Amino acid sequence: MTADVWLPIPPDEIDGLPEGLDYRFWNGEETFPADPADCAFYVVPT
Incomplete structure (x- = not known):
C-alpha cells in the first residue's frame, strides 16, 4: 500500500x-489521479 496524499x-x-x-x-x-483506496489523506480546496 502506498501513502498517497x-x-x-x-x-x-x-x-x-x-x-x-x-x-x-x-x-x-x-x-x-490514482486509486482512491490508496489515498491516505485528501486536502480539500479552500
Whole structure:
C-alpha cells in the first residue's frame, strides 16, 4: 500500500513537502489521479 496524499494544487508548486509520500494533484474532475483506496489523506480546496 502506498501513502498517497491528494492535493488541490500541483505538488511541484508547494515547497517543503515531506519526503516519503506520493503526492497527487486532483482538481475534483471525474478522473482520479490514482486509486482512491490508496489515498491516505485528501486536502480539500479552500
